[in-house]
Amino acid sequence: MSYYHYGTIQTNSAGHLAIGGVDTLALAEKYGTPLYVYDVALIRERIRGFKKVFEDRKLKYHISYASKAFSVKAMYRLLKEEGIGADVVSGGEIYTAQQAGFPMAQTSFNGNNKSRAELEMAVEAGVGHIILDNFHEIELLEAILTEKQVKMPVLLRVTPGISAHTHEYDMTGQIDSKFGFDIKSGQADQAVAQVIASENLIYEGIHAHVGSQIFETVGFEKAADALVNLAANWAQTFDLTTKILNVGGGFGVRYTAEDEPLAPQTYVENIVDEIMKQVQAKALPEPEIWIEPGRSIVAEAGTTLYTIGSRKDIPDVRHYLDVDGGMGDNIRPALYQSEYDAVVCNRPDDAPVETVTIAGKYCESGDMLIHDQPLAATQPGDILATFVTGAYGYAMANNYNRNPRPAVVFVENGQSQLVVRRETYQNLTQLDI
Numbered sequence: 188m189s190y191y192h193y194g195t196i197q198t199n200s201a202g203h204l205a206i207g208g209v210d211t212l213a214l215a216e217k218y219g220t221p222l223y224v225y226d227v228a229l230i231r232e233r234i235r236g237f238k239k240v241f242e243d244r245k246l247k248y249h250i251s252y253a254s255k256a257f258s259v260k261a262m263y264r265l266l267k268e269e270g271i272g273a274d275v276v277s278g279g280e281i282y283t284a285q286q287a288g289f290p291m292a293q294t295s296f297n298g299n300n301k302s303r304a305e306l307e308m309a310v311e312a313g314v315g316h317i318i319l320d321n322f323h324e325i326e327l328l329e330a331i332l333t334e335k336q337v338k339m340p341v342l343l344r345v346t347p348g349i350s351a352h353t354h355e356y357d358m359t360g361q362i363d364s365k366f367g368f369d370i371k372s373g374q375a376d377q378a379v380a381q382v383i384a385s386e387n388l389i390y391e392g393i394h395a396h397v398g399s400q401i402f403e404t405v406g407f408e409k410a411a412d413a414l415v416n417l418a419a420n421w422a423q424t425f426d427l428t429t430k431i432l433n434v435g436g437g438f439g440v441r442y443t444a445e446d447e448p449l450a451p452q453t454y455v456e457n458i459v460d461e462i463m464k465q466v467q468a469k470a471l472p473e474p475e476i477w478i479e480p481g482r483s484i485v486a487e488a489g490t491t492l493y494t495i496g497s498r499k500d501i502p503d504v505r506h507y508l509d510v511d512g513g514m515g516d517n518i519r520p521a522l523y524q525s526e527y528d529a530v531v532c533n534r535p536d537d538a539p540v541e542t543v544t545i546a547g548k549y550c551e552s553g554d555m556l557i558h559d560q561p562l563a564a565t566q567p568g569d570i571l572a573t574f575v576t577g578a579y580g581y582a583m584a585n586n587y588n589r590n591p592r593p594a595v596v597f598v599e600n601g602q603s604q605l606v607v608r609r610e611t612y613q614n615l616t617q618l619d620i
């Protein structure tokens with residue numbers, strides 16, 4: 188086997204790459220390329236794996252899928268089926284969840300610059316919790332709630348001063364961060380005092396998110412300690428009960444064979460055990476533990492299919508193999524130098540015969556999907572699959588060079604279902620006047 192296995196991905200009896208029991212060549216034929224294909228069984232498996240950690244321990248919990256990783260109506264419907272919540276970060280995500288018929292009480296709203304219009308929308312939509320991020324937002328929300336004469340449960344997002352080991356753009360828990368109230372300087376204390384004094388903001392707990400694509404558990408455990416300490420301090424100083432401890436997401440996944448993440452549940456087991464240890468040591472009441480994973484629920488479930496087109500061979504320098512997508516459907520290599528693996532869908536198990544650089548079709552020299560990919564022999568028209576594109580792929584897709592965004596297909600039990608249509612050229616000009 189020449190590629191790494193995720194979920195239901197396998198070579199079928201025809202010798203082709205199959206996902207969810209569906210031949211990828213048939214998918215490319217039916218829906219066109221580039222195409223995002225999601226292995227629904229793997230998404231379910233990830234969600235159930237997280238649930239099991241809490242249920243095995245008989246703990247109070249809430250899983251809030253970080254929608255930003257992949258926010259489309261079909262995803263919210265799947266979350267609803269699996270009975271978990273969703274974290275949203277914009278009016279657009281609130282709208283999408285509403286359109287999908289998602290139970291809005293099961294949502295929380297994060298973000299460092301929520302607008303008045305977005306906060307009003309959240310209150311009207313019945314969003315379950317607002318995760319307060321800064322002093323301006325406290326005032327804004329208080330004003331809205333006073334006007335509407337409603338009350339809103341809130342969490343306070345704090346920055347615990349932990350620098351997680353990941354790409355600089357993926358770090359969020361360090362003191363010098365645009366997100367949340369800083370603990371060390373006393374901002375978090377000041378914020379909670381303001382919330383307690385408010386008529387309409389109902390304090391329910393604390394939130395921290397240290398960053399994304401993190402492999403070590405130590406950062407998460409330190410953040411968990413910081414949250415329990417804060418809850419203990421606030422119990423003493425303000426006689427305040429912290430009902431919810433939200434430790435965020437950020438659990439790292441395997442993009443290539445070189446990555447060595449822990450099993451997704453292991454991160455959560457470590458965090459939960461650390462929280463419960465500290466809670467017991469400080470004699471605090473048992474909190475409801477919230478997690479907010481995005482990538483670890485959807486990343487490995489996503490595969491992108493491309494059609495191979497031209498190639499350029501520069502003797503003794505490099506072989507460029509071009510595909511019909513690129514930084515418009517996967518900006519992560521250009522933005523974070525992220526690495527991916529690929530196989531040729533009609534012969535995934537063939538031994539590599541050359542090392543190629545997979546280039547996108549966009550007018551940017553940096554539009555490379557994979558550097559130095561060992562690959563079987565290919566010809567124009569062959570279908571190429573890149574793995575682990577389910578998180579921050581479609582979510583960050585764009586129309587650069589006026590390329591339409593690809594379609595999204597869910598596969599499960601041998602069936603495929605179109606869940607997002609391919610954009611058309613007409614869609615591209617529909618807002619132009």
Ligand SMILES: Cc1ncc(COP(=O)(O)O)c(C=O)c1O
Binds near residue numbers: 297400438479480
């Ligand atoms: C507040 C918050 N919660 C959750 C997430 C989800 O992170 P991930 O997709 O790495 O699990 C993020 C993104 O980093 C975030 O900023």
Ligand SMILES: N[C@@H](CCCC[NH3+])C(=O)O
Binds near residue numbers: 357399400523578579
């Ligand atoms: N978009 C980023 C992660 C950002 C996480 C959100 N705070 C990625 O693809 O890795």
